[in-house]
Amino acid sequence: MTILVVGSVAYDGLETPFGKKERILGGAATHFSASASFFAPVQLVGVVGGDFDEKELDFLKRRGVDLAGLQIQKEGKTFFWKGKYGYDLNEAQTLDTQLNVFAEFNPALPENFRSASHIFLANIDPELQVKVLKQVQKPKLVAMDTMNFWIQGKRKELLNTLRHADCLLVNESEARQLTGEYNLTKAFKKIRSWGPKILVVKQGEYGAMLFADDFVFSAPGYPLEDLKDPTGAGDSFAGGFIGFLAKKNAPLTEENLKHAVVCGSTMASFQVEDFGLERMRTLTKKEIQERFQAFKKLSHFEETLIL
């Protein structure tokens, strides 16, 4: 199985209580690819400018990520995002967004990308998300992200993209804004009526919840003593979640979806341990497997209650 991701490859400026970075590699597609590449082959679709140092992606190439779909607009500049976090790392304050080459991005899939089995439409213009879907043949799974900017500004287009998606991955405030429902169970029902049969709500340090027709699953956040930078946690989560499903070519059963959520939470828990993609560069499969087990210890309990 092969995973295709479309989304940003970017430079980020970051400020957290634990450090500051002027300009480091970031972007949703980058974070997703780094994470998913531990599970299955990844094909990346995106765009960068002439200022982009391609060597920055060498570690993704080494991890088998196919960059044939990454356009380089020599005259343009790479997407730049600058954000700041307080001690409550759940909410970023955006200080600067420079769309640059992303403003005119027109995703074009190389021929061998069109048969990808698992698609992740990272957070970009919903019209671009649909353009990508029009170029692929019968994927097994279409998952997508979005954000408040599109929920407000391109609601009609977003609802159109949702009709084609199996799974929506968003954070709590996005789920609420999109549906007008504070209660997440009610929010899922509305989203379900628009198309996606699975809703994953990312809850930052509180973990993640998955809603499906016949069950709900909740995975905790991993209790780290030292978090440095939450940027990319959501995309790392998506990488582990979709990565697991692609690796196993797994049907969307309750057991597989629960397992996928824990893979997502595991990858996100590493992502936040360091700035940018630093942790992903040194991460090993052994560490992933060990933390997956730690999630079991963290959330499982034995015995039946007898009153």
Place this chain on the structure above:
Amino acid sequence: MTILVVGSVAYDGLETPFGKKERILGGAATHFSASASFFAPVQLVGVVGGDFDEKELDFLKRRGVDLAGLQIQKEGKTFFWKGKYGYDLNEAQTLDTQLNVFAEFNPALPENFRSASHIFLANIDPELQVKVLKQVQKPKLVAMDTMNFWIQGKRKELLNTLRHADCLLVNESEARQLTGEYNLTKAFKKIRSWGPKILVVKQGEYGAMLFADDFVFSAPGYPLEDLKDPTGAGDSFAGGFIGFLAKKNAPLTEENLKHAVVCGSTMASFQVEDFGLERMRTLTKKEIQERFQAFKKLSHFEETLIL
């Protein structure tokens, strides 16, 4: 085993997006007792005024709660709290607090209360909490709650009470305010150094976390579609948590403590389904056992991760 609780028996005025109550039975000791009584015999220590309708507690008597420690100050008025919640039911806005008979409360334990095995010091003046501890003989477990008011106003007295406690149950903001640490793992280390070997952090709709020397446990919040009133959820949690440990006379092992947290979460999930103590009046052991199992389905996953 017998559980002793000291805390408020009160009238509450409540306003949530789902309804309004002018004056209904409430109070930490009341909520705790109702919940714990499903697990083990409960002895209640508190005070009410001449305006209190004792019939309100008939259902607690029927559930075996011993009210011999409830003082009635005929000339005084019962403690009254008025609060309001928005759609985010995690945070109450206090509109009115009338301490009334609680201002001069001096807890005196009936003779047969002094040998209780499990003690819950609900959220009251830490000096009163210590007064209760001085009257009991060698309990197996001392658990306590507190709030921002005492953390700010009686820090020295609170730290003194903590020295005598095995377990502190507080919400996130209280754990942070008490320790000056945002990170809960770090907050636990500080609290540990003051005495309690167990910290339970109540996280509202996100569930609860338990920190001990050699493990951390996280239980999700139960995804209810209809919540009416979160008042008393924390005390219902404590009732299920301590109730389970008392029922089983359980040593504080990892397995027992995890189980106790899920019992706490189970009881809290019922508590919020209706105003005041309404849900507790109709709750059955069968419903409790079923929801306990639902927590298993909600948070357990199978398989080992092979990469």
